[in-house]
Amino acid sequence: MKDIQCYxxxxxxxxTYLLWKDNHVLIIDPGTASKRLFEAIDERQxxxxxxxxxxxxxxxxxxxxAIVKKYQCSxxxxxxxxxxxxxxxxxxxxxxxxxxxxxxxTLLPGVHTIGNFEITFIDAPGHSEGSSMILWDDNLFSxxxxxxxxxxxxxxxxxxxxKMMQSLRKIREMDPNLKxxxxxxxxxxxxxxxxxxxxLQF
Numbered sequence: 600m601k602d603i604q605c606y607x608x609x610x611x612x613x614x615t616y617l618l619w620k621d622n623h624v625l626i627i628d629p630g631t632a633s634k635r636l637f638e639a640i641d642e643r644q645x646x647x648x649x650x651x652x653x654x655x656x657x658x659x660x661x662x663x664x665a666i667v668k669k670y671q672c673s674x675x676x677x678x679x680x681x682x683x684x685x686x687x688x689x690x691x692x693x694x695x696x697x698x699x700x701x702x703x704x705t706l707l708p709g710v711h712t713i714g715n716f717e718i719t720f721i722d723a724p725g726h727s728e729g730s731s732m733i734l735w736d737d738n739l740f741s742x743x744x745x746x747x748x749x750x751x752x753x754x755x756x757x758x759x760x761x762k763m764m765q766s767l768r769k770i771r772e773m774d775p776n777l778k779x780x781x782x783x784x785x786x787x788x789x790x791x792x793x794x795x796x797x798x799l800q801f
């Protein structure tokens with residue numbers, strides 16, 4: 600049985616996703632070490648196959664070390680964002696510095712098997728240099744590239760408006776039947792975003 604759970608965590612309300620396949624779980628963008636997250640996994644006797652990041656800004660990485668310690672799992676990401684894990688200026692953690700000590704494993708664009716999960720990792724720079732999207736069946740986890748009716752910021756360190764436009768062009772060519780699970784805000788469908796999102800009207 601497959602299932603997707605979303606937990607809205609942290610001061611900027613990041614969407615942390617638990618992807619379930621039977622009793623195995625893959626975690627996307629753990630914003631904080633939330634008690635709710637641990638309880639959700641433990642209640643179902645979940646086996647954590649890994650953590651995958653869409654990118655490494657502070658609001659998406661705060662729970663990594665605690666989750667890795669508790670479940671002895673690996674962290675996977677685009678290595679172009681690896682420096683952000685240990686650089687608070689680049690990951691934009693203002694006030695309370697967020698530093699991740701877990702050493703990540705690199706995911707290149709393409710199909711990958713992580714535990715019981717087969718995902719497609721998609722290069723999508725613009726919000727950050729290493730910004731990526733994750734495709735699991737017909738579910739697109741778009742990180743801070745694409746939101747319902749909007750897109751991610753391009754005025755942060757390692758951001759690029761030009762590369763964001765290239766990523767949006769890539770999204771326009773994808774299957775419109777995909778369900779879109781963004782890094783912030785409500786879920787959507789690519790069909791609706793192609794129709795109503797002004798940033799895809801070009």
